[in-house]
Each structure stands twice: as structure tokens, then as C-alpha cells.
Amino acid sequence: MTTDRVLERVASTAPYALHPDRLLPADPGTRAIARELYASVAGLPIVSPHGHTDPAWYAENAAFPDPSSLFVIPDHYVHRMLYSQGIRPERVGVPRLDGGPVETDKRKIWRILAENFHLYRGTPSWIWLNHAFQTVFGIDERLSADSADRIYDKIAAALERPEFRPRALFERFNIEVISTTESPLDDLRHHAAIRASGWSGRVVTAFRPDPVVDPAFPGFVANLDTLGRITGEDTSSYAGYLSALIKRRKYFVEVGGCTSTDHGHPTAKTADLSAEDAAALYARVRSGSATPAEAELFRAQMLTEMAAMSVADGLTMQIHPGSRRDHNPEIFASFGKDKGCDIPGPTDYVEDLKPLLARFGNRPDLTIILFTLDETVYSRELAPLAGHYPALKLGPAWWFHDSPEGMRRYREQVTETAGFYNTVGFNDDTRAFLSIPARHDVARRIDAGFLARLVAEHRLDRDDAFEVAHDLAYRLVKQAYKL
CATH class of the missing domain: 1.10.2020.10 (uronate isomerase, domain 2, chain A)
Structure with missing residues (x-):
């Protein structure tokens, strides 16, 4: 038998177990501190405020x-x-x-x-x-x-x-609350069924308006007609369109327990047009005659409009730009959206967010959580912005950077300027239900290692480190998402 075949056979038959010190620092002294910090948060409940699991799983509780x-x-x-x-x-x-x-x-x-x-x-x-x-x-x-x-x-x-079954695993995973993500056109029947069932598990929705605020979204104009029909508003006018969105947000709160909105725009660009200019722009995008530049301006205006609505109804706002979605035209044409061919791109936050921040950034009663796929902006843009504007918080390392090295880079680049308390803990952003405990475990281990290094370097007291570890794993996410 060749050496390669021997190694293959050994690898396939040897017992395999997760190492208890996985992802903790290699230095023995720092690792000892990290073990204690991790042990203090390992058993905390999971709060999953941003994800894409199917609410039908919890409503129907059918076997996978x-x-x-x-x-x-x-x-x-x-x-x-x-x-x-x-x-x-x-x-x-x-x-x-x-x-x-x-x-x-x-x-x-x-x-x-x-x-x-x-x-x-x-x-x-x-x-x-x-x-x-x-x-x-x-x-x-x-x-x-x-x-x-x-x-x-x-x-x-x-x-x-x-x-x-899904509900039993939900309880076994010690999930305190999980958020799914639905289109404004969703009737939320699964969320209504969960509430009516008497089950104690808490599943809430998040309001994802992309299908009716992005002129490039497939079926955009037809979606506007549907939005008008289900709300009883005349979405042929800009005023009726905004009223319809306000009604759907209220419906999401009442039926789905919604506490947040979620905006997956290509860029972070915002605008603050006059009412007359915004109405004229809406007429062009609704007619299907808008140019790509006008479509981008409309998305920019709608981020500011959504911030205004969040001031009124209290929903936390999440903005996660920077994905060049469906980059592979063959895969998109054959299989549709969300099939693994989205690619990160460079993103500007300082200038693009300025119109929105000029209007709402100084409000401590508004929470806007910024995510990025562009790590080059952590220390240059995002940390300084969140370290100043009361309305801004930083989302965790996310999507392509939801990884041990991505999480370490995030902590190293944002903490000195934004601190820990202008961040919002961790979210798993997943469709894969059984990966949720694993993802939160990775985040808790990486944060324990980061805090242990600060303790070992005498930059943070042990008592403070234990408090921060608990905040990062549990408290901050509940506070930011009003859960």
C-alpha cells in the first residue's frame, strides 16, 4: 500500500474529536486566561438577531x-x-x-x-x-x-x-430568540402560526424591503403593485408608497414581533432629496424608465426614508452593503439568487452615509448597525464613524469574514477607536440551522482569546475582561436589537 493510501486510511478511521482548546491562543499563559473567559460565557443563551432560517421549520416542526x-x-x-x-x-x-x-x-x-x-x-x-x-x-x-x-x-x-425536530433542537441549542428575515410582501403566516401554537420558543421576523426599494430587484414594478394591494394604499404615488411601507412595518411588528430592518444595498450611498424631487424620482423608477444612476439615487433616498421611519417606530436599522451579488451570470440564470456567487467589493461609508447622518446621526434614540465586506474600512472609516455618531453601531465580522481570522482582524482594527460598546456582539446570518451553535461558539472563543491577550499584556483587568466577554456574547446584541 502506498504512503498516500496509508495516510488516507488512517485519516478515515481514526477517532475524531473537537479539541477543547480549539481557536484559543497558542501561548500557554494567554491560553489559560482565555480558557477561564470562554468557560464563563460558553453556556450563555444564544441570541440570533439576524439570520435566514425558514420560519416554517418552527411553525410546522416537521422532521428534517x-x-x-x-x-x-x-x-x-x-x-x-x-x-x-x-x-x-x-x-x-x-x-x-x-x-x-x-x-x-x-x-x-x-x-x-x-x-x-x-x-x-x-x-x-x-x-x-x-x-x-x-x-x-x-x-x-x-x-x-x-x-x-x-x-x-x-x-x-x-x-x-x-x-x-426543529423545536427540540432550538431548545437544545439554548436559543433564547432567533430572527428570520422576510420580504415586505410576505404574509408572515408562519410567524402567526408559531405565536398561535403556544410554543415557548421566541422567533421574530426582520423587515427586508429590498424587493420594493431596489429598482434592480427582479419584478420590482409588479412588487409595488402587490404592496399597494395588500396595504390598500395607492403606490402609484410616492406618498402612497411611503404610507404602504409604514403599514407593512407596523404589520411586521404586530404579527412577527419585528424589532429590526435589514437593507442589503449594493452600496452605502444615502440621499436626502426634497419631497418634490423624491416624488419625481419615484415616478421614473416606477415606470421602469430610470437609468442605473437614478436607480442608485432612489436606493440612496430610501435608506434615509427608512431611517426616518425607524425614528418613528423604533426599529433597529441594519445596513450591509458591498456585495456584488450574482457575479456569475451563468449560475444566476440557471439557479437564481443566493447560490454562492456573490463577491465582496470596495465600499465607501464616510461620504456615502453623510446625507443620512447629517439628518439622523446625532440621535441617540436611533440605532443603525453598519456591516461591511470591505475590511479595509474597519479602522479608516467604520470605527471612527461609530466612535462618534450616537446613532451608529458596528455589526460583527460577517459573511466572508465570519471566520476565526476575520473575527480577530475585526477586533484588532475597530476596538482602539470604537471600543467594545459601539459594537453589537455577534450574529450568525445563516440559513444552516445546525451551524448556529458552532458559529456562536467560534465567536465566543475568538473574543475570549482577544480579551485574554489584553489581560496578559496588562491592558485590561481580569474583572473587566470577564464583564466584556459576557457583554459581547449576550448583553450587547439584546440591547442593540431591542430583544
Whole structure:
């Protein structure tokens, strides 16, 4: 047997366990402090204020169908990596928009993941998936071509049991509250069903208005008509359009327990037009005749309008620009949005946010949380902005930077200028339900390591470090999102 085959065999059969000191500092003295800090927050409840899990899971509490439908098909982190190695989405069961053929044998899909699991080494997905396999399903061997069927069968058998239903896992994961994200056109029936069921788990919605504020969104004009129909407002006029949005925000609060809005614009550009100019611009975008520059100006104006609405209704506002969405036209045409081909781009915050901040930035009763995919702006723009304007807070390292190194870079670059208390803890921003405990565990470990270094360097007292660790894991997120 060749050396490569021997190593492959050892890797596939050796017991595999998560190391208790994973992600903690390598220096023994600093690691000892980090262990204590981590232990003090490891068992805190999870507050998940920004995510994309399906509210139907909690409303219907049906069993997850199979391992591939749980871990592979809906997770763009998983099939993005596979696609980078030439494995097309059809081969792992991702539905085509045209209804064309895709792989439906879930065991075959799982085997593709297993045979290529080495691709995820060094990535956050490697951490998240192994954490779920071991802590949720008790699997103590590595996923590989050799172990694929054994692990598939063990997970599949577990999913048939009541303790692996969504509500039971929600409680097992110690989730205190989770937010889903819905379009303004959603009727929130799943949220209504959760509330009517008497279940004690708290699931709230977040208001994501992109389908009716972004002229580039597919079906934008038809969406405006739907918005008018469901609110009884005349969305042919700008005044009626704004009234319709205000009504939907109120509906989201009343039916879905909404506490936040979520804005995924291409840029952070804002504007503060006169009422007359804004109405004229709306008429152009509604007619479908707006230029790309006018579409961008309209999105900019709507961020400022949404801030005005948040002043009135108290909803926390999240702005996360900078994604060049659906960068691969072939994948977008075949499979649609959110299929792993969004790419970060450079983002300006200082100038782009100035119109909004000139009007609302000095209000301590407004919370605007800024996210970024452009790490170059952490210390140059975001930390100074949040370190000054009362309305601004910084969201955590997010999406492409939801990783151990991304979290470390974030803390190192923003803390000196913005401090800890102009940040909002952690959110997992995921569709992958079983990754939620893993993601929060990673954040708590990285923060423990960062704080331990400050203690070891005599830049922070131990008592202060323990308090900050608790704030970062639990208190700040509840405060920022009014949960």
C-alpha cells in the first residue's frame, strides 16, 4: 500500500474529536486566561438577531428530511466550494429555475460531499460541519468516502426521532430568540402560526424591503403593485408608497414581533432629496424608465426614508452593503439568487452615509448597525464613524469574514477607536440551522482569546475582561436589537 493510501486510511478511521482548546491562543499563559473567559460565557443563551432560517421549520416542526437536504442542498457555503472545484450545483441537488434535471438521490449527494470534504480544511465550514456532526449527532469519525454511508445512516436515523425536530433542537441549542428575515410582501403566516401554537420558543421576523426599494430587484414594478394591494394604499404615488411601507412595518411588528430592518444595498450611498424631487424620482423608477444612476439615487433616498421611519417606530436599522451579488451570470440564470456567487467589493461609508447622518446621526434614540465586506474600512472609516455618531453601531465580522481570522482582524482594527460598546456582539446570518451553535461558539472563543491577550499584556483587568466577554456574547446584541 502506498504512503498516500496509508495516510488516507488512517485519516478515515481514526477517532475524531473537537479539541477543547480549539481557536484559543497558542501561548500557554494567554491560553489559560482565555480558557477561564470562554468557560464563563460558553453556556450563555444564544441570541440570533439576524439570520435566514425558514420560519416554517418552527411553525410546522416537521422532521428534517435527510442529511443532504439539511447540510448540502440549502447551504451556499457548501456548494460554492464544490463548484470552485468543477462540481456543478445540479450534481448536489440544487434546483434549476427551468425545472431541468438535477441529482435527486440524496445518498449520492452526500457521497459527493464526503469524497470532497478535504476541500473545506482551514475554512469556517470545516469547523461548523464537524461541530454539528460531533455535538449534535455524536459522530466520532471523520467524514470521508469510506465513512460516508455510515455517517449518512446515523444522521438519517437520528432525524426520525422527536428530539431532532426543529423545536427540540432550538431548545437544545439554548436559543433564547432567533430572527428570520422576510420580504415586505410576505404574509408572515408562519410567524402567526408559531405565536398561535403556544410554543415557548421566541422567533421574530426582520423587515427586508429590498424587493420594493431596489429598482434592480427582479419584478420590482409588479412588487409595488402587490404592496399597494395588500396595504390598500395607492403606490402609484410616492406618498402612497411611503404610507404602504409604514403599514407593512407596523404589520411586521404586530404579527412577527419585528424589532429590526435589514437593507442589503449594493452600496452605502444615502440621499436626502426634497419631497418634490423624491416624488419625481419615484415616478421614473416606477415606470421602469430610470437609468442605473437614478436607480442608485432612489436606493440612496430610501435608506434615509427608512431611517426616518425607524425614528418613528423604533426599529433597529441594519445596513450591509458591498456585495456584488450574482457575479456569475451563468449560475444566476440557471439557479437564481443566493447560490454562492456573490463577491465582496470596495465600499465607501464616510461620504456615502453623510446625507443620512447629517439628518439622523446625532440621535441617540436611533440605532443603525453598519456591516461591511470591505475590511479595509474597519479602522479608516467604520470605527471612527461609530466612535462618534450616537446613532451608529458596528455589526460583527460577517459573511466572508465570519471566520476565526476575520473575527480577530475585526477586533484588532475597530476596538482602539470604537471600543467594545459601539459594537453589537455577534450574529450568525445563516440559513444552516445546525451551524448556529458552532458559529456562536467560534465567536465566543475568538473574543475570549482577544480579551485574554489584553489581560496578559496588562491592558485590561481580569474583572473587566470577564464583564466584556459576557457583554459581547449576550448583553450587547439584546440591547442593540431591542430583544
